[in-house]
Amino acid sequence: MYPRRINRSVMIALANQAAVVLLGPRQVGKTTLALGIAEQRPSVYLDLERDADRQILIEPDLYLDEQIGRLVILDEVQQMPGLFKSLRGQIDMRRRKGFRSGQFLLLGSASNALLHQSAESLAGRVRYIEMPTLRLDEVGENRLSDLWLRGGFPDSFQADSAQASMAWREDFLRTYLERDIPSLGPRIPATTLRRFWTMLAHAQGGLLNAAALAEGLGVSGQTIGRYLDLLVDLMLVRHLQPWHENVGKRLVKSPKVFVRDSGLVHALLGLGSMESLLGHPVVGGSWEGFCIENLVAAAPTGTEPYFYRTAAGAEIDLVLRLPKDEIWAIEIKRTTSPKVSRGFHLAAEDIKADRKLLVYAGERNVPASDRLRAIPLAAAIDLLRDQ
Template structure:
């Protein structure tokens, strides 16, 4: 089904990324969580009624691919395969087809899971595939005036564009239920949906904190290894982010466990039972919610090769360490009216040799607070202005 809601906001940057990937590589892997707009974007490139389009939630398409080489070999131009995680056995066939000499065929494959899907494509399509990830709407797509509703509702098209707050909240509740009760079992996950729902809710309460599996394991009556498996399942479904720690060559004791975030702020609010803006503003997770929202916006819009957080057991930390080539850049997210320089930022600059640090906040004025530190409005990302003054973001 075409997501007509997603069509109301153009996604030119995502479209451009897919176009470039299709130009460079015989296979493009477009991943993203369910209902993020992948199918809508793919249908800008190919007619869903053509023989070149396969939707693996459609029994007819599944039947056509019973003999994949027979079905795919004669096709020319762009071939789209949607929900490919349902048929991981297609990857070896795609490798053979991608290696054909003189073939003009290009393959755009869509998937709603990252872990097993990306491992399959990396192993079978090494050197032949380029990966593009599509999340929900970001601040650049919806505009700076929509920063608050984007934070409250999240970026899933049908949630963000819902007619009322209740419609948005109801869509998110159904998304959680469908993912746990239908999608994950369809992908081969054999974990009771009630257990995963309880676990995901616990992750929401850990949002923005260093992960410790011991407490959730005790609460659920399972092993820590089982909890790690649950966390990896939700990460693979692209609804949870495990932000890994950066390790510097220091004598200080550094945090070695990942931080966890519910990637979509609207889903976070649903899992926390926050059904109104007032409920969010009064909740202890208010600051962590905004921090996670800002981090997702930054990771979506600011060019980087790798991203981590950094923290020591002595209390120094910084929310993001971005590597861009040989440069290390820092980002601190503060929901404050006028952030100031902190001891923690000074320590991070000295210990990690950060070239620059941006302190991102919800205000509107940009100003320096140190030689290498600027306070930067989050809405800067909506205008494609650089987060760091000497490098385009």
Template sequence: MIPRDLEDKLHNALKNMPVVALVGPRQVGKTTLALQIVQDNIRKKSSYLDLELDTDLSKLSDTEGYLKLFKNQLLIIDEVQRKPDLFRVLRGLVDIRKRAGEKAGQFLLLGSASRDLLQQSSETLAGRIRYLELSPFSVMETYKNDPLGFNPLKLWFRGGFPDSYLATTDDESWEWRSDFISSYVERDIPLMGPQVSATRMKTFWSMLAHYHGQQIVLSEIGKSLEVSHTTIRSYLDILTDFYMVRQVQPWAGNTKKRLIKSPKIYLRDTGILHKLLNISDFDSLLGHPVVGASWEGFVAENIIVNLSNKWRYSYYRTTTQTEIDLVLEGPGSQVWAIEIKRSAAPTIRKTFHTACEDIGATRKFVVYSGMERFPMPEKTEAIGLIDFLKLIKALDTPTT
């Protein structure tokens, strides 16, 4: 088992909040992490309920009566979005127990979709719940698990879903990703609410892969699928809400330049991206037109998932193609401009420095595929992904 970076945050949340929601895509390891941390760190009796099982779901026919049986226990409820009226009951129980002196570690909710979970709980459990998102394996997690045998190219090619990354062969990883995509569009997405044709959603998902790292024109995709641009927007939101797609918003600061206003689209897991593009081996990836965008998305996603909530992220692009791949705005009015390069000998275009002046960048980085850290012209620093993530972590770690 590869230890997850979220473990300490989850443990801390359970010590301080009555309800904790651990959300993320299916098959990412939420249940494994929840059961592991309860076994190792929580000195409290716990019980587990999986709402995908009809037998467990039926136990909540009298939700309030059943939940009252678990006083002074931690109850883990998996696939909680299957029971949306649960949150109203949880609020009452939390408030009753708080008056009785039981404050933290009452309920750990696991959910595979963000939209329903957030909508149902944002009002009813405000101030009583903390959300944590578990993503597929990150570069830092795999690096810390085996520093000497660390291979970022394997993670980039296969993606970070545990069963894909840890598969015994590339072929087995490929088969797992194929099954995952089919299951998601045929069963998981419809089961969690949206009623969309599985064939149409899979086609849309595959088309979206060709826009990886770009802004999409909704009307163009809608014309291809013979649906309206508003329908395409809803499809995009579904995949975003189910943690398959990340929409990086454009930089929103003040400038006289004409900016691109639409979000940049990334498929969050590059293993899924490569499967949708039918890239079945690493050599094919290196020769594919998407290779640069794939690497950019891989690096960007690893940076974003390692940011604390003290940071905001965006991208910068003008109508004249002056751009910055990733803009990070953090504590102390820091504005970091990040150029992502796959080359081991990166170069920078002049337009990058122009864009940095536009946004008032306080630091400039080129995050590249090498391991060395060295200065580049115009106060820019080349840095490997691992060292860059360590830099962010150090800034977010409180000093004593």
């Protein structure tokens, strides 16, 4: 068991808000975290994928009225979208009785669908928190290679061998394609979606080219958009948007696309060992995506991530706008040489970056050139944690 940093965020949210929605893909550890919280206070747990637990909530108010004073944990809450109106009434009733915080912890696997269901019913009564996969500052710097290769899903990362880890990820992909996605409504052939997901892995970190993807799959660009939105909603793919505030520059306007978990990238491409990964063309994009997910997870709540690229070639891999409007320009390189191109410095001037970092594969924290600092990933995570 690895202590999850997000546990503190959930506890603070429960202390200040009536309901907390914890979002994340399946198998990321939401239930384990929730049950750990349940051990610390009077609680009741229902898994809404189980028929027996759904039957309990056929008349939700009758059951929930009896649970006043307890934390009610509802897992896979998107399975009962009609429940949100009852929760609103329950929260308001409890407030009148003096129970203002820590009433409900809702766990969900589909972000936008769940947000849409709950936005109107629970407006002003709920806080949303996204739970990432395991991160480097949770497992330790000495496990960096394992975390990058296997990804951050706990069962994959903690598997007894590389072969067992790969087998877990294959099962995970199969389950999503054959059971979970169809259960959300879309009728997409599993083989088609698997090919699409694999195409995204091959192009890890590249600009979205919907026309090329559509041609490769033999579908329309609109269909590609639908497939992509689905995987983004499930928090399995990241749409990294371009920075857009330089009116005088010709900026690239297409988003960059990343499969969010590096272990899934490698499973989709059949890369089961570090040797096969390091010899594959995707190694640079995989490392970049791995670093971006760790850095975004470490950044303060409310941080906005972007990338920057001009038609002239000036580029920044990751731009972070922190909540206090401080702008960080971060270059990511799978190299031990602490050097960046002139295009990075020009781009940092364009966006008026307050801090410039090179996250590289070396072990030293060293000054480079023109106010640039070259640091390992773990040190960059620590810097963001301190903000």
